[in-house]
Amino acid sequence: MAPRVRFAPSPTGYLHVGGARTALFNYLYARRHGGRFLLRIEDTDVERSSADMVTGILDGLRWLGITWDEGPEVGGPHAPYFQSERLERYSAAADRLVASGHAYACYCAPERLRGEREAAEAKGEAWKYDRACLALTPERLAELRAEGAPHAIRFKVPEGTVSFNDAVHGPIAFEGATIEDFVIRRSDGYPTYHLSVVVDDAEMAITQVVRGDDHISNTPKHVLLFQALGAAVPEFAHVPLIVGTDKKRLSKRHGATSVLEYQKAGYLPDAMVNFLALLGWAPGDDREVMTREELIASFALEGISGGNAVFDTAKLDWMNGQYIAALDDAALLATVTPLLETAGLWPLAAGSADRSEAWLLTLLGLLKPRAKRLTDFLEQARPFLTDTVDYDTAAVEKHLSPAHTREQLAALIGALRGVEPFTEPGVEAAVRGTAEALGIKAGALIHPTRVGIIGKTTSPGIFESIVLLGRERTIARLEHAQSFSAVGA
RNA sequence: GCCGGUAUCGUCUAGGGGUUAGGACACGUGGUUCUCAGCCACGGGACCGGGGUUCGAAUCCCCGUACCGGUACCA
Numbered sequence: 001m002a003p004r005v006r007f008a009p010s011p012t013g014y015l016h017v018g019g020a021r022t023a024l025f026n027y028l029y030a031r032r033h034g035g036r037f038l039l040r041i042e043d044t045d046v047e048r049s050s051a052d053m054v055t056g057i058l059d060g061l062r063w064l065g066i067t068w069d070e071g072p073e074v075g076g077p078h079a080p081y082f083q084s085e086r087l088e089r090y091s092a093a094a095d096r097l098v099a100s101g102h103a104y105a106c107y108c109a110p111e112r113l114r115g116e117r118e119a120a121e122a123k124g125e126a127w128k129y130d131r132a133c134l135a136l137t138p139e140r141l142a143e144l145r146a147e148g149a150p151h152a153i154r155f156k157v158p159e160g161t162v163s164f165n166d167a168v169h170g171p172i173a174f175e176g177a178t179i180e181d182f183v184i185r186r187s188d189g190y191p192t193y194h195l196s197v198v199v200d201d202a203e204m205a206i207t208q209v210v211r212g213d214d215h216i217s218n219t220p221k222h223v224l225l226f227q228a229l230g231a232a233v234p235e236f237a238h239v240p241l242i243v244g245t246d247k248k249r250l251s252k253r254h255g256a257t258s259v260l261e262y263q264k265a266g267y268l269p270d271a272m273v274n275f276l277a278l279l280g281w282a283p284g285d286d287r288e289v290m291t292r293e294e295l296i297a298s299f300a301l302e303g304i305s306g307g308n309a310v311f312d313t314a315k316l317d318w319m320n321g322q323y324i325a326a327l328d329d330a331a332l333l334a335t336v337t338p339l340l341e342t343a344g345l346w347p348l349a350a351g352s353a354d355r356s357e358a359w360l361l362t363l364l365g366l367l368k369p370r371a372k373r374l375t376d377f378l379e380q381a382r383p384f385l386t387d388t389v390d391y392d393t394a395a396v397e398k399h400l401s402p403a404h405t406r407e408q409l410a411a412l413i414g415a416l417r418g419v420e421p422f423t424e425p426g427v428e429a430a431v432r433g434t435a436e437a438l439g440i441k442a443g444a445l446i447h448p449t450r451v452g453i454i455g456k457t458t459s460p461g462i463f464e465s466i467v468l469l470g471r472e473r474t475i476a477r478l479e480h481a482q483s484f485s486a487v488g489a
Numbered sequence: 490g491c492c493g494g495u496a497u498c499g500u501c502u503a504g505g506g507g508u509u510a511g512g513a514c515a516c517g518u519g520g521u522u523c524u525c526a527g528c529c530a531c532g533g534g535a536c537c538g539g540g541g542u543u544c545g546a547a548u549c550c551c552c553g554u555a556c557c558g559g560u561a562c563c564a
Contacts, residue, residue: 010564045563110562117561126491126560152562169494178492178560186562193564217493217559240495240557247556275501278513282502286512305502307495308557315501315514325527370526380525431523446523458525 003035003207007061007068008197010042011053014258015060017311018212018242018250021276025239026210027066028277028299038204039071043084044196060259064269065292070204078204083196090191093199093229094153094184102228103184105151106133107144128180129154153185155194155225162220167208167237167301174220182221198222202231210237210301213308237301240280240308250311266373267316268335271323275316279309289322321372332364333357336377343378345385354470363468366460380459384468389455389477396484399448399457406485408438408445409452409478416478422471428463452481 007023009015015023023039030037039061043049058072070076080086097103106129113129120127134156136144144151157180163173184195191199201209201222209222216238226233244254256262262272274290282305283290283298290298327335337360340346348355367380383389399405415430416422435445446462453474459465466474 008564012564042564048563106562114561121490124490128560154562166494172493174492180560183562188562190562192562197564212558213494214558215564218564220493238494243557245500249557278501280501284503286503288501288513305495309502310500312500312514318514321527367526369528372526441523443523450524456524460525462523 001207003030003033004038004205005030005035005208005210006038006040006201006204006206008040008042008200008211009057010045010048011050011057012045012048013053014260015057016250016257017259017262017276019057020060020064020066020259020272021242021279022210022212022239023061023066024064024273024276025237025281025299025301025304027068028296029208029210029301030069031296032299035207036069037067038076038078038206039068039081040200040204041072041082041084042193042196043082044087044090044190044193046084046190049084056258056260063263064259064273066273083191083200086196086200087190089203090196090199091185091189094191094195097155097184097228098153100228101156103153103155104134104181105141105144106154106181106183107136107149107151108132131181134181150187152183152187154181155184155221155228157181157221157224162223164219164223164233164236166216166219167210167235168240168304169216169238169306172216172219174217176220179220184225194218194221194225198225198229198231201234202226202229206234208235208237208301210239213238213240237304239304240306242279242311243308245310245312247308247310254311255313262316266339266375267320268323268374271316271320274323275319279311280305289319317372324371324374325369327368329361329365332368333361336364336374339374339378340381340385345378345382348385359468366464366468370460383454383456383459384465389453389480391451391484392456395451395455395457399451400481400484401486403486405448406482406487408434408440409448409482409485411438412445412449413475413478416466416471416475419471422467424463424467427466431463431466448481449478453477 005026007019007026009019009023027037029035041054041057043054054072061068068074070078071081075081083090094103098105108129116130117127133154157176159176161173161175162179163171165171182194183192185191219236219238223233242250244250246254250257256265259272263269270292273292274295277290277295277299278288281299281303284303287294287298337346346360363381363384364377367377370380371377412431412434415434416427419426419430431445431449432442435442438445447457450459450462450465451457453465453469469477
């Protein structure tokens with residue numbers, strides 16, 4: 001039987017990296033085994049859920065290229081895929097469980113229970129629902145029912161051990177005695193998470209539940225529910241959490257947590273996918289940079305490690321740099337040009353017709369090995385795409401202010417005027433020749449030149465940069481740069 | 490407190506009764522060089538602690554410890 005897995009986010013927040021990785025693992029598993037990957041929106045908490053969050057989650061998944069076979073927008077045989085549209089099913093299931101003796105109505109006032117719980121906690125004691133309503137006499141029950149008294153429905157947790165074999169952790173067992181009779185339907189008629197997730201996983205014929213580690217302790221409840229409902233219990237795989245450098249659950253405190261923020265920050269979706277896949281999972285050999293196809297071909301739940309994983313931005317940056325370096329010309333142009341356009345750096349103003357797309361590609365090619373994130377292109381391309389140069393004060397102070405730079409730059413300007421054609425070898429010869437004539441090292445001339453035309457001390461190779469900028473612009477900038485030089489000497 | 494999970498370089502991990510405990514990121518050094526990046530080479534760096542089983546334990550068992558998660562009419 002082809003596996004059926006699902007990602008079931010609650011739209012109470014954006015898609016964070018932890019959720020994205022859980023979705024990715026489900027997706028990889030489905031693709032690996034020719035199964036189906038469903039997306040189900042768990043929006044039973046109407047207060048905290050919102051349509052915007054649903055959109056954000058869908059956009060996040062789409063950006064990462066994690067496509068779903070059934071779910072919102074694509075539909076499927078088990079539609080609807082929004083739990084808010086499936087409420088009758090949960091309610092009916094709760095009724096069935098009451099009828100079969102697996103659950104019972106609870107009329108206890110939530111305030112009373114909360115009070116007792118807090119009192120017990122204050123004394124450092126464990127507290128569990130006392131089953132007061134299970135002890136109600138039939139007469140009293142009939143009375144309450146006749147009054148239409150509000151009530152929740154609780155699952156009657158049986159005695160004995162509940163165990164399951166987790167694909168990541170191996171066998172896990174819980175004693176029924178440690179699990180309280182949990183609510184499955186609230187007094188307002190809405191299901192709790194436990195009920196809705198099990199009813200849907202059963203109805204949607206989910207075969208593997210791959211979800212966060214934080215659900216391990218809910219799992220015995222779910223196993224019990226599947227059994228009481230007469231449904232097949234799926235296999236479970238609890239994947240460890242992604243945490244910050246302080247080992248705590250990832251939160252805003254640690255920086256960006258939404259996958260869409262990573263898009264904005266200049267990360268490529270394939271790099272993100274590759275990085276996320278390796279957080280808590282390894283193929284078993286030394287491969288790290290892997291295509292989506294390789295990821296799919298190698299993925300196995302058993303390869304997921306048991307401990308939490310620290311989200312290491314430095315490695316993400318490296319990974320992203322790998323993917324940027326691998327971009328071919330067409331892809332480079334297609335991914336970077338829109339960013340330049342948004343920043344108003346491209347296309348150039350009317351008077352700059354000498355800068356073609358081929359010219360831009362040359363520039364991007366020079367910048368490519370220097371970029372870790374797409375946003376790096378923006379900053380580094382700026383001096384080549386704008387008419388005015390932003391001069392770094394410290395760089396000017398160090399390389400342009402000395403009195404002798406004025407004459408050195410003057411000499412270089414003169415030499416550049418004579419370069420024909422204005423290509424790299426010619427420019428290089430001019431620069432080196434000028435330095436020699438001045439009796440200084442090439443580097444001593446190159447540094448002020450770089451600051452003069454770029455505005456700062458770092459850039460691609462100086463000869464490529466000069467050629468890219470063109471003779472006129474280079475000379476104009478060098479002339480302007482002379483004004484920083486102290487008069488005299 | 491109770492229940493559950495986890496523990497290999499700073500980080501992600503491979504491995505696993507006998508290995509020089511492997512790789513990657515980060516870090517350091519050197520090389521290339523006009524800077525930065527890149528690239529290349531080299532280097533430092535780990536099996537949580539204590540018992541046990543065994544000829545031999547990082548690996549298996551037990552006990553601790555630490556960390557994480559759960560402990561709701563949230564999901």
